[in-house]
Amino acid sequence: MALFRSVLTSGSRLISRNIRMSVNLHEKAAEAMEKMKEDNPYFEKYAAKIAKLQKTSPEEFLSKIQQTKDEEKKKEEQEKRDYSELMNPKKKIETKSELPYKKLEDVMKVELMEGKTVEEIKAIWIEYHVLKDSIAAVIPSEVFDLMMERAKKYPIFILPIPRSQGFEFIMFQFAANTIHFTPLLCYQVHKENAPECLNIVHYTEFKDKGVVLMRGEYDSKVLTVQEAQCLANQFKMYYTDNNPKKLELLETFTKTPEKFKHMDVIRELENLQLS
Numbered sequence: 001m002a003l004f005r006s007v008l009t010s011g012s013r014l015i016s017r018n019i020r021m022s023v024n025l026h027e028k029a030a031e032a033m034e035k036m037k038e039d040n041p042y043f044e045k046y047a048a049k050i051a052k053l054q055k056t057s058p059e060e061f062l063s064k065i066q067q068t069k070d071e072e073k074k075k076e077e078q079e080k081r082d083y084s085e086l087m088n089p090k091k092k093i094e095t096k097s098e099l100p101y102k103k104l105e106d107v108m109k110v111e112l113m114e115g116k117t118v119e120e121i122k123a124i125w126i127e128y129h130v131l132k133d134s135i136a137a138v139i140p141s142e143v144f145d146l147m148m149e150r151a152k153k154y155p156i157f158i159l160p161i162p163r164s165q166g167f168e169f170i171m172f173q174f175a176a177n178t179i180h181f182t183p184l185l186c187y188q189v190h191k192e193n194a195p196e197c198l199n200i201v202h203y204t205e206f207k208d209k210g211v212v213l214m215r216g217e218y219d220s221k222v223l224t225v226q227e228a229q230c231l232a233n234q235f236k237m238y239y240t241d242n243n244p245k246k247l248e249l250l251e252t253f254t255k256t257p258e259k260f261k262h263m264d265v266i267r268e269l270e271n272l273q274l275s
Contacts, residue, residue: 101176104203107215118209125213135216135229144202144212147239154250158184159234160266161227167266170197170231177202181231183222197222198231234269 104110108128113121122138129136139147151174160167169184181198200216218228238246246268253260 102178102201102203104205104213107203110205113206118206118211121206121209121211121213129215133220133225134218135225135232137214137232139202139212139214141207141210141212143240144204144207147202147236150239150250154239154254157238157250157253158262158265159231159238160262160269161223161230162269167269169262172198172231172235177204179235195219198228200232200235234272237272 113124116124125138126136156171156173158169158171160169170181171184171187172179172181179200180196181200182194182196186194196219198216198218200214203213203215206213214232216228216232218225223231237243238250249260249264249268
């Protein structure tokens with residue numbers, strides 16, 4: 001008899017607990033539905049179906065609401081990231097004197113090239129980047145020297161890249177052995193803390209052999225590999241070719257910026273594409 005009373009008491013407690021849980025679920029479902037009325041402009045259209053689900057299966061109703069919230073939150077975070085990665089400032093960078101000179105050993109094993117001929121070094125470097133999200137080239141030492149000589153005179157410049165509705169201007173600046181590229185719009189907003197869309201580094205470890213190794217890493221959310229290569233090609237022509245018109249544009253941009261016309265660099269790019 002005592003055992004029966006014990007089982008009965010335990011059963012009553014279990015039933016009471018289940019009833020309380022059921023009541024709580026229904027209350028939460030009711031609160032959630034009231035919230036939907038406020039937030040969802042299409043609530044009235046589906047009111048009957050929503051009400052039925054809320055009454056017959058509050059667990060499923062609450063689960064669907066939570067799933068919807070999670071999906072919306074995920075979408076908002078993705079949209080925010082896609083936008084902010086370009087427009088939000090990066091952490092404050094070091095002053096020019098503190099910027100490190102990037103080393104070849106940071107990106108690959110230098111011993112792979114030690115003792116190799118120039119042609120072997122070129123082949124290893126290009127092969128190393130074939131399957132990487134980057135651009136690469138091997139530059140003669142004398143061309144690199146000319147580039148750095150011009151970089152001292154013209155440390156900042158802008159280049160255009162074609163877009164679906166016109167052109168976008170990309171600004172770049174020299175710092176140590178790195179060239180930092182950033183959308184002009186971002187620079188106008190964030191100045192020196194603007195996020196880069198492309199970094200080009202020149203490694204001089206084999207300069208005594210007559211070559212400098214170039215590597216460019218780009219942000220695929222902002223540039224395609226073709227656009228990154230387009231910027232690198234334009235940069236090379238301004239800073240290593242002896243083209244009077246391009247040298248004039250560098251001079252004007254640096255010394256008399258009020259006379260500089262953005263359409264002139266666009267024309268230079270169009271002439272390149274037509275040639």
